[in-house]
Amino acid sequence: MPTTLKDVAERAGVSRSAVSRTFTDGASVSAKMRQRVEKAAKELGYSPNALASSLTTGRTRLIGLVSNNFHNPIFLEVFDLFTRGLQDKGLRPLLVNLTDETDPANSVKMMRQYSADGVIVASSTLPAGFAKAFRDAGIPVVRAFGRPTRAPQAHVVGIDNVEAGRMAATTLVARGYTRLGFMGGPQDATSTQDRMHGFLDELARHPHVTVTHSFADAYSFDAGRQEMLRLLQSSPAQAYFGGDDVLSIGALSAIADHGLRVPDDIGIIGLNDMTMAGWENINLTTIRQPIQQIVTSCIELITGMLDDPDRYPEHRIFACKIIERGTLRHEIHILSSS
């Protein structure tokens, strides 16, 4: 059983308050007092019980990190950055796996039980209702990788997926492709909807370009592979914008199996720039989300809310960047129509 405040107080021959004060900065303690206490504390190997103190201070320094994306490799990176970032600020991530959870109420209850100071909802597929539920429960929340709502109800950090779709479109057009395809993730994922919207919208400005679209069942290798195999049955497009990297890599494998060459026969551009996209035997041209900045922003916002819970909700949207690799041709074809 660990040593408590009282033990230290007794050994140092001082009051319990004195001990408490030496361990809370900004409190009034004389130099000698501090010395005595610190000596006793060291001898006993004392370190204050954060949970007990949370009772009176109302702060646990616990942050719920909730996600349902435990299969997309990009999220390992996300978790890495979040845990490090939070730790650096003296916060502890309480990891919550929402894979089989549909009711926000349960999560709220859980966060309440553990009096989490705040919650970070890191998911591109969870409905906005989750973040909202936390907010309504009075728990500071920031949503990472989500779609901004029209009237900001909670902090949202991420990229503009519509813009990313546009970016994919202009990139493909600039490479001279004229028959394009959008191969999305699940049709009900807002990320897929937005990316498609931006993609199609931009292409509408290029009348000489034709475009088709379809959806894979999930953001997964297999789904991407299946969908691409299907597409390859009948005349496929010259190039595809894949819903995300893992999907695109699945598509790549389908293309290879079909005996076609990338980028000569067919081009593909993904989104995320997850580690594997950079592997030389994958070498996927893709659109990079600035994960590090997104995570940093989230942490900034959540700590901001700890200080001022009534802070106005904010959207922080970052630009993406094309990562040039080997799945898109470089040459610019001269178009007959221009």
Next chain:
Amino acid sequence: MPTTLKDVAERAGVSRSAVSRTFTDGASVSAKMRQRVEKAAKELGYSPNALASSLTTGRTRLIGLVSNNFHNPIFLEVFDLFTRGLQDKGLRPLLVNLTDETDPANSVKMMRQYSADGVIVASSTLPAGFAKAFRDAGIPVVRAFGRPTRAPQAHVVGIDNVEAGRMAATTLVARGYTRLGFMGGPQDATSTQDRMHGFLDELARHPHVTVTHSFADAYSFDAGRQEMLRLLQSSPAQAYFGGDDVLSIGALSAIADHGLRVPDDIGIIGLNDMTMAGWENINLTTIRQPIQQIVTSCIELITGMLDDPDRYPEHRIFACKIIERGTLRHEIHILSSS
């Protein structure tokens, strides 16, 4: 501010103990009492503060999940399984990223501060000192993916890496390869040491087989790729046992770049069977660790320790299995020496 026990007690017109009792199972409460309390609780949206109760019960249901493997994709799977498994038992994982941490004392202090009921050290590269530090601090601990110590000091769950090395050896020998290589991970990782040991030891029983070995700098794609590029400079072996999958996939890319074909020109077998190994455009033959069983066992052991902290430390070692894919030839060559 959330409603408390007292609020409920007042609204129900009963004592605080009564409320407490209706929410602790095994406590003596009459049916009508329970009803009244539950009604009031529902009306107020009350749920007990787990942290406050931990003060008296000495149980937080918080489990430290500490790891430093935030770059090996297999660990996303590991985190997924751990979080789900723990949640199912009503435990909450407190994720600790030890990437930049070298001193176990800090982690121990942290776990103490949050009074974690137990700790799971999930890492193949962290020194045994970490687990030991927790144990010495009186915190129940189980080590996943670690090397068993001679006298069990703490629960260890994982595979027998020596045996896995043997398995790789016998597999390669059975395929008729006679010039083999071991391409390990970091030389100081116990997993690499053990795998090599088993591999070489087994091969010693096959005098017609020659073997070389070398090490990559890390369990990473790039390290594997670099090392294989180096090996390809001078006469490479016919087949390699790669330190793990990610390393092996890096090696695969080097081999492809070098214009050699797998498995015709060179064979490779990995270890882990991470998701990407099964991707059709990777298709790595590998040795599978039963991750699910390992995780389940860890959780079983840690919950066991919660009930009986003095339970004898135990090693649970699981067998591995060859996952046949496309990076090893199938034909059995007739050996000149037999």
Next chain:
DNA sequence: ACTTTCTTTGCAACCGATTGCAAAAATAAT
């Protein structure tokens, strides 16, 4: 109906800390 036994309930102390307040000690001002 009365005692005995068992179950329910409330009181009050406690878990490990923090903090407002007032007394005590140290410093500064006169």
Next chain:
DNA sequence: ATTATTTTTGCAATCGGTTGCAAAGAAAGT
């Protein structure tokens, strides 16, 4: 040296619960 001011310290209440104990109530036994 005395008083006024500031700083340091301890007391005691509190945070949101749990739990041993004894009193009250219900059920069972005779």
